[in-house]
Amino acid sequence: MLKKIYLSATIFLLSSVTFSGIYFPAKNSYSYINSVKSIGENRDLTDLIFSTNREELKNKIDTYIFESALRNSTLKVIANLSWSTQTKLPIDTQIFNTEIYYGKSGSLFSKFNSCIDISNFNNFSINSKFKNKFIFMLVPLKQEVSGSELTFLQNKFGCKAYKYNFNELRSKDEEIQFINLYSLYDNEFKYFEFGDTHWNSLGFNTALIELLNITNSTQSFTLSTDGTYKENNKVLKRLGLIDLDTYSNEYKISPKPDIKKKLLIIHDSFFNEEYSPNNYLSEYFKVDLIRWGNELLSSESIYEDYDFVVFESSIDIFFDERILFFED
Amino acid sequence: MINFFNINKKIKTIFLGLVSGYFYFIDNGYLIAILIFLSILMKYQIKNNNINNFIFITLLLSPLFIFKYSFILFDLFEIEIPSIIENNFPIGLSFFTFQAIAYYFDKNREKNRESSFEIFTFLTFFPQLLAGPIVDISTYRKGIRNINFNYEYFSNGIYRLAIGLIKKFLIADTLSQITSIYINNNVEFTFSFLSSFLLIFSYTFQIYFDFSAYCDIAIGIGLLFGFKLPENFNKPYISNSFQEFWRRWHITLSSFFKNFVYIPLGGNRTTKLKNFRNLWITFFLTALWHGATLNFIVWGFVHGFFLTFEKIIGYKKYFSNRYITFLLISFSWVPFFSNSFEDTINIISSIFVLNFYEDNFLPIVVQYLNFKFFIVLIFCLLSFVTSLNLIQLKKNIYFNFALLTIAIFIVLSSSIDPFIYFKF
Numbered sequence: 001m002l003k004k005i006y007l008s009a010t011i012f013l014l015s016s017v018t019f020s021g022i023y024f025p026a027k028n029s030y031s032y033i034n035s036v037k038s039i040g041e042n043r044d045l046t047d048l049i050f051s052t053n054r055e056e057l058k059n060k061i062d063t064y065i066f067e068s069a070l071r072n073s074t075l076k077v078i079a080n081l082s083w084s085t086q087t088k089l090p091i092d093t094q095i096f097n098t099e100i101y102y103g104k105s106g107s108l109f110s111k112f113n114s115c116i117d118i119s120n121f122n123n124f125s126i127n128s129k130f131k132n133k134f135i136f137m138l139v140p141l142k143q144e145v146s147g148s149e150l151t152f153l154q155n156k157f158g159c160k161a162y163k164y165n166f167n168e169l170r171s172k173d174e175e176i177q178f179i180n181l182y183s184l185y186d187n188e189f190k191y192f193e194f195g196d197t198h199w200n201s202l203g204f205n206t207a208l209i210e211l212l213n214i215t216n217s218t219q220s221f222t223l224s225t226d227g228t229y230k231e232n233n234k235v236l237k238r239l240g241l242i243d244l245d246t247y248s249n250e251y252k253i254s255p256k257p258d259i260k261k262k263l264l265i266i267h268d269s270f271f272n273e274e275y276s277p278n279n280y281l282s283e284y285f286k287v288d289l290i291r292w293g294n295e296l297l298s299s300e301s302i303y304e305d306y307d308f309v310v311f312e313s314s315i316d317i318f319f320d321e322r323i324l325f326f327e328d
Numbered sequence: 329m330i331n332f333f334n335i336n337k338k339i340k341t342i343f344l345g346l347v348s349g350y351f352y353f354i355d356n357g358y359l360i361a362i363l364i365f366l367s368i369l370m371k372y373q374i375k376n377n378n379i380n381n382f383i384f385i386t387l388l389l390s391p392l393f394i395f396k397y398s399f400i401l402f403d404l405f406e407i408e409i410p411s412i413i414e415n416n417f418p419i420g421l422s423f424f425t426f427q428a429i430a431y432y433f434d435k436n437r438e439k440n441r442e443s444s445f446e447i448f449t450f451l452t453f454f455p456q457l458l459a460g461p462i463v464d465i466s467t468y469r470k471g472i473r474n475i476n477f478n479y480e481y482f483s484n485g486i487y488r489l490a491i492g493l494i495k496k497f498l499i500a501d502t503l504s505q506i507t508s509i510y511i512n513n514n515v516e517f518t519f520s521f522l523s524s525f526l527l528i529f530s531y532t533f534q535i536y537f538d539f540s541a542y543c544d545i546a547i548g549i550g551l552l553f554g555f556k557l558p559e560n561f562n563k564p565y566i567s568n569s570f571q572e573f574w575r576r577w578h579i580t581l582s583s584f585f586k587n588f589v590y591i592p593l594g595g596n597r598t599t600k601l602k603n604f605r606n607l608w609i610t611f612f613l614t615a616l617w618h619g620a621t622l623n624f625i626v627w628g629f630v631h632g633f634f635l636t637f638e639k640i641i642g643y644k645k646y647f648s649n650r651y652i653t654f655l656l657i658s659f660s661w662v663p664f665f666s667n668s669f670e671d672t673i674n675i676i677s678s679i680f681v682l683n684f685y686e687d688n689f690l691p692i693v694v695q696y697l698n699f700k701f702f703i704v705l706i707f708c709l710l711s712f713v714t715s716l717n718l719i720q721l722k723k724n725i726y727f728n729f730a731l732l733t734i735a736i737f738i739v740l741s742s743s744i745d746p747f748i749y750f751k752f
Binding site: 075085093 | 501502505509513515516684688690691692694695696697698699700702737740741742
């Protein structure tokens with residue numbers, strides 16, 4: 001009898017993941033590993049068993065596993081277990097293989113994939129007519145400016161290449177305008193959100209005030225606190241599966257500029273709505289936001305209508321990929 | 329499910345043949361035709377015996393040659409590689425081709441008279457089809473006749489399955505985070521002692537845990553179906569010499585080459601010089617079995633060299649050292665995983681570079697050195713003393729059941745990296 005119970009329980013255990021995906025899909029399915037690819041068809045698993053469309057079948061099985069309630073509750077339990085030690089131990093205690101890692105007390109950082117010194121930027125060039133118009137806002141990685149939040153090893157062996165590359169690139173042509181966030185963020189304040197890899201209100205406004213200093217150079221601007229706000233912690237929630245309530249000071253810039261300059265911001269995630277609210281931006285600029293894309297630099301005419309064009313990019317992606325946009 | 333097999337062995341054969349064929353079809357599509365071709369060809373030859381042995385073996389090896397080695401000829405004659413060859417690789421090709429050869433030379437096949445479908449079931453037998461262990465037909469015959477539910481097999485099967493899943497998803501995949509920084513990044517890395525050390529030893533343990541995990545899973549599933557598949561690993565990193573290593577590592581492949589290449593060439597019952605020649609031919613073929621690239625040839629050369637060296641100096645007297653052997657074997661994996669010969673030299677020579685300030689691999693690796701990595705480190709050290717088969721506990725059903733539950737939890741919280749040996 002015991003053997004039969006054991007046998008039944010084992011078979012149940014082995015098959016329950018897929019079945020729980022089919023019959024008990026999770027309300028909030030986490031996909032911190034892969035997003036399941038859809039190829040536009042939506043047939044039932046039973047229809048696919050004898051189908052020759054093997055890719056669809058494999059995707060369907062993946063979907064059932066990723067959306068399985070059992071898998072998602074398992075992940076939640078494991079995430080909570082690991083987080084309970086994360087804030088107490090001076091080491092990253094995460095269980096999942098994700099693209100983030102934790103420093104001291106659970107401060108979250110994104111992993112980078114390369115760390116290479118580049119000293120030859122001879123191919124980097126900007127059309128001279130745009131030199132006064134283009135502004136490069138390359139945002140450092142959180143770990144580059146938050147050394148105190150890193151563990152000893154992370155700090156000791158951290159990547160120094162991006163800062164080096166940034167300084168080399170700046171020295172290539174002094175007419176090209178760069179916002180040097182490395183020097184602006186070089187103090188004891190926190191410029192990034194705790195559970196996220198993006199800037200907080202202070203980081204955002206510090207960058208913005210520097211932008212205003214360039215675009216409206218005749219005016220002077222100051223930064224002041226304006227209550228508190230709940231940090232996003234979006235990355236921690238998406239990849240660490242932990243939802244935190246962290247509050248930070250909210251900042252604002254005053255005064256408003258006399259003339260709102262027309263700005264085109266070619267951006268990645270730092271200028272997403274949740275990290276830089278559009279309404280707030282529009283108090284200081286007449287702004288258009290476009291995401292990075294291959295077609296951007298193919299037509300220079302799009303820049304003509306603007307007073308300034310800001311290229312915002314996370315520094316690692318800029319040196320890994322986007323710098324190619326500006327090479328001869 | 330298992331009581332279902334109590335009916336008779338024919339039903340078991342049909343069930344396993346269809347299921348195995350279907351699994352292969354899901355992943356490889358119409359390349360399953362290769363397995364059907366080998367099965368029919370084998371039955372035809374056994375029945376009629378009118379193809380010369382050399383031609384027949386050449387025919388058996390032809391899919392392997394076409395999909396694995398023909399690119400050399402295409403490159404040589406500067407002909408474009410046909411897309412069916414370039415874009416497809418039948419998973420487990422080397423494994424089932426060798427099983428087919430072993431079957432052809434089996435002494436008892438006349439007596440047993442397997443049908444084409446039975447040969448097909450043997451070649452496609454799903455638990456071990458993709459990456460071994462290489463099974464001989466006698467193991468299969470015993471398994472297919474084993475139609476009564478065997479509680480011990482079942483309990484051990486669950487245990488091996490759980491151990492395999494833990495080895496793969498907890499240990500090998502954690503180590504793969506370090507090695508894949510190098511393997512998947514097309515970047516010229518500068519290494520120092522520290523990063524080179526981490527890369528080499530991460531791969532050393534990754535390949536062991538990855539491959540032995542697959543074998544554990546295969547053996548575990550085999551046991552659930554009443555098959556006792558052969559062991560493929562026996563604590564290889566405690567070997568005192570390269571000779572001993574090859575008795576403990578990928579045991580079924582070593583046996584295959586020993587029985588079908590080394591011994592027919594004369595083995596060691598010949599002059600010393602011919603013995604060395606036999607050894608080098610065997611290792612050249614072992615290297616080629618993994619792939620026809622310079623990296624694998626270098627890897628085979630290194631092993632051939634140390635085996636010859638051990639024989640010349642009489643390793644038992646002067647060379648028998650577990651730690652030196654482990655270090656040399658770890659270094660010998662470098663050509664196995666490196667992206668080029670230059671990289672092999674770069675990684676090994678960096679062991680002598682103490683300046684880690686110019687190291688651009690270490691800053692990336694440091695991001696992965698978390699708590700889980702240190703747990704994995706403990707498992708790596710444990711692998712020197714045990715093969716993780718906790719014999720005293722594996723008969724305890726509660727323990728096995730708990731272990732399987734933990735293993736499933738680990739799988740559910742993991743990303744999925746393919747097994748290293750699938751590509752062979």
